[in-house]
Amino acid sequence: MLAPGIVHSSFSVRGDASHSLLAWQERMSPVYDIRPAQAHGEETFDASMSRYSIDDLSFFDIRTGPNVAERSLARVSTENIRDITFSLFLEGAPAQFLGGKQGLEAPxxxxxxxxxxxxxxxPCTIRSFHGRxxxxxxxxxxxxxxxxxxxxxxxxxxxxxxxxMRVLISHLVALNRxxxxxxxxxxxxxxxxxxxxxxxxxxxxAGLSGNARAAVRAAVYGQVRRYVEANLHDPGLSPESVLQSLHLSRASVYRLFLHEGGLAAYIRSRRLRAAADELVRFPDLAVQDIASGLGFNNASSFTRAFRRAYDIAPQALHGYAPLLRREAGQNRHASWPAAAWR
Known part of the structure; x- marks a missing residue:
């Protein structure tokens, strides 16, 4: 018996993949689009989840067979799921984060x-294997x-x-048990x-905790990030303008954003993400107007950068915008909204 205020649910599938994978796809659909890990898939598919929720906190004990889970750019641009998830792989091979950032290596x-x-x-694409x-x-x-x-x-x-890390794992496993x-x-x-x-x-x-020096790094990191977010639409935003405005050294800031490929790459990434949101939110605005408003004055270079980042042309995403917004509205009024999956 669970204490009042702790909500539990469970779900499992087993057997013929033509039926069990479809049921798993439907169960996961509020958050992920699921497809077989291989072109032809496996003949059987077994998976289960047990969920525990405490107000706005949720965790799952999941066993799964091979599959690919995806959150597309179109999906994240129309939904309002902004949680951070942490997946602890206890059995089998850890999932693979496909299309990762430079410098983020698999275990x-x-x-x-x-x-x-x-x-x-x-957006993300995750390849899972047999495991828990x-x-x-x-x-x-x-x-x-x-x-x-x-x-x-x-x-x-x-x-x-x-x-x-070993203390963390022991704590998470104990919480579940x-x-x-x-x-x-x-x-x-x-x-x-x-x-x-x-x-x-x-x-x-990330080198942002542990001592006084790390605390300074964390403070500077947050300062730079907030400045970039507040000035994404400023045509003069650049690494130089950030350094001059905040009176920071180039070397120290570059080290903080090394995992992003440097500050210039971080600014470009945040501008592309903002462009994706605006392409969906403002279907009546011209693509080039959205791009130039975020510092991309060359249409062809913007298209190339956007396609490299999201594997879709900005014109295509913009064209789908009315349909995406209509589908998002229908999902919000469905009997099983995304929030219920948590």
Missing amino acids: RNPGVPSLLALDMDQ MLLFFVPRVLVEAAFPDAASLHGRMVEATTPL QIVGLGKDEADRSFRTAIDLLAAVFGRQ
Whole structure:
């Protein structure tokens, strides 16, 4: 018996893939589009999930067969799911984050438990194998209270090779195992302790926690990020303008954004993401007007950069905008909205 205030649900499929994979696709559809891992797929597909929710906090114990889960650019541009998810792979090979950022490498030790962070407000494609994972949905505001830029967590993976990571894994596994015997307040505290540990693990990986120097780096990182977000539509926004306005050195800022390929690459990435949102939100605006408003004055270079980032031409996404917005409106009024999946 679960304590009042802790909500539990479960779902499983087994057997002929033509039926079980379809049922799994429908179950996952509020958040992910699921397809077979191979062109012809497997003859059978087994998967299960057990969900526990405490107010706006949710986690899942998931066993799955091979599949590919996708959140497309069109989908994230029309939905309002902004949680950060953390997947702890306990059995089998860890999932692969496809199309990752430069410098984010897959684990080198397949037998070691690993943890993958994803930003639900960014497109992603995940290839899963036979295995088991614990999946935690954390409201963005809680992550950002401990980590200066939740968006930069997208696609980061860490292995259980440090004492802190091993403490985190033990805590997450214990929460899953013991929640049946916990009261709501105790379970909530345990979940929030897990969030603090998650932020500490990824903060240490990014060099943003651990000592006074790291605290300064974290403060500067947040300062630069906020300045960039506030000035995306400023045609003069550039690494030079950021450094001059904030009185920072080029070398120190470059190291902070090394995982993004440098500050210029970070600015371009954020502008492309803003362009994607505006292409869907403003179907009556010309594509070039949206692009130039975000500092892309050359139409062909904007199209090339957008296609490299999202594997779709901006003109195509813009053309689909009315349909995407209509489908998003229908999904929000469906009997099973995305929020219910959490």
